[in-house]
Amino acid sequence: MLKKTLLLAACFGLVSGAALAQSTWTGGDELPTNPLACDGTPGAVVSKDYDGGVPTNAPDRAGKKITVVDIPKLIGVGYFAATTKGIQEAATELGNVDAKTDGPTKANIDEQITFIDNYITSGVDGILFAANDPVAIAPVLKKALAAGINVVGYDANATPDARQWFVNQAEFNGIAKSLIDSMAKEAGEDASFAIVTSTFTTPNQARWIAEMAAYAAKCHPNMKWLETVEAQEDNVLSFNQASTLINKYGDQLKGIFGMTSVATPAAAEAVTQANQCGKIAIVGLATPNAMKPYVEKDCVKSVVLWNPVDLGYAAMQVLRATADGTLKPGATSVKAGKLGELKVVNGSEILLGSPFVFDKSNIGQFDF
Template sequence: MSVMALMPARAQDAKRWDGADDLATEPLDCAMAGAAMAPAADATADASMAEATPAMMAAPEYIGGAATGAPDLAGKPITLIDVPKLIGIGYFDATTKGQQEAAAELGNVTVKTDGPTDANIDKQITFIDNAITSGVNGILFAANDPVAIAPVLKKALAAGIHVVGYDANSEPDAREWFVQQALPNGIAKVMVDDMATEKGDSAAFAIVTSTFTTPNQARWIAEMQAYQEKCYPNMKWLETVEAQEDAKVSFDQATTLLNKYGDQLNGLFGMTSVATPSSADAVTQGNA
């Protein structure tokens, strides 16, 4: 059994991935296809990329929103609040640490992290609403739900507060910029290729994610499905379950999948920093 990283909890089979957004998928080249490319073609492509400069590359169209009447704070004290999906887990402890280090380096920036202790979009919206009334200059966020969070972020923009997302996006016009840690189709390729390497190109797998509407994981899973169908058509996607970014729920969900599918299940994908170790624990205890 392999475990890959990257209310009653719901489950969903792979016939249709309803948790994904409505963006088109862009699966990368299959692993074997990439290895079979002619060296001359590779060399030409590498040379072309090497000669390219930032000025030669077309900048993508800006599709974000704008803070209405935001003051010019150049050289002045700036107060930010960070509202992640939840607090108290290692991943967002790390993003908080990075923000504090950046603020100290800039010198005129103060940033505070505050948010719900569980991945609850309603609670996250309340934290952002409170930040708006507190008079901060900017809000950083990682969305639990891209659609539900949009109105309160637009409210912040209308109040002249800068809004920047990271990790998990909102609707684009509800924030100014989004910092993406990795391309979703790249994450998908690595995870599915690793499963094929570990368990073969006809492996049967299941997924433990946070929620079906969490934007980054939903997009990763959509790209995983597209890449798997393109490159490993004999693989079988058994089921996807929600675990709410909760260690116990993740463990219980992984255990349920192990018991439900038995020897038919070759591997589990953990889509969060909580689901991955908890799923691994379930596999280890199940094999004990």
């Protein structure tokens, strides 16, 4: 672990004794990374065999009405309200799906597991999920598969064998490139930055952070990584963590990344209240509605995301295709209603598309 910490610190130019003393690598996973080209050349899609799970003795659901429960990381936040909207739109369009969203009010993996377990017991045909922890959630999802339930993830993955398919909002290295390039453009090639994330075990955020580290080391080697802090997808904690970073690092801090739709607006508010707009760049993942006030005031220049309504819509279409048997292991694409054909990548992932950058010129065109 020490070797890894020193290596990553060196990649970000944190070579002085003082810098190393205050810089600990946290937040990223240890999976292999695949940083994109610095000049924007598209990366090659890796071809691999299907690695998802298989339900046991699943009944014939082709064309029949099915009951689906969506259990995201948490409910009551704008991002998952948007994915729920997409799920409901797809269910209405399909006409043979009864779908509802339920789940914890905090991003707590133990509570999420309890919700899933309860729905396995009560009986559903399909489960949609966005995992708080990819490993911890796996046993209960495997229990669902063993009960013949179709299981599809979106937003945040589980271990592949614990679900059939995962709808990936954008490839991790593409999001990493968009975030790092935006920060370099706004704060400078030698900017020192920190990250506010949810938890160090949240799979999509850990993957993005690992890819950000690899891409920055390759294409923006003089950027300096100060710290990554957890905020549990809680608005007050996210604000407090961002405020602490501002006070802790002072003029050294040139940018903050928000890795959640809660952390990014909270960090923007912390920068606003600290009178640091224009001095500390905020770059992150968030819904446009949450960021419009900060973008319109020029405190935030860019927001990276995808359309979460489309993400929920795609997840529901994928689950319906899975239940119908029209999406099978080995497929290279899947029909997803109004979204058209979506590609299958990495064995058992469905790719929604490329990340989108919202800024002052276009953010007003979106309402979610």
